[in-house]
Amino acid sequence: MALNYNLAKVYAISDNDQEFVNEILTLFVNDVPEDLAQIKEGIKKKDHKHAYAYAHKIKPTLDLLGMTVAFEEILQVEAWTKAEGKRKDIEHTFDSIKAQVKEAIKEIKKDFYL
DSSP: OOOOOOOOHHHHHTOOOOHHHHHHHHHHHHHHHHHHHHHHHHHHHTTTHHHHHHHHHHHHHHTTTHHHHHHHHHHHHHHHHHHHGOOOTHHHHHHHHHHHHHHHHHHHHHHTTO
């Protein structure tokens, strides 16, 4: 049961094409954890451009999957990178995004047998 994600937008753009939905979910499950690792690496090394590139990459996916809080938080990460903020100012936000993605992946794997 989808508590940590919402597929309404995915179904809307796919015209209820289940194969397309499964592709989107598979990409999310397989790619977003690595993208998050890259954001974390950028934060750790204070490589703001690197963190921005990967935050910007996953932003539409979070929106597409109805992960509203994570989407708003990734916008905060983008703003932090542009301001070249201090690591301590964004770590909590990043940890929140990571936890939300982890829960969504766990739920998607269960719901769609991925």
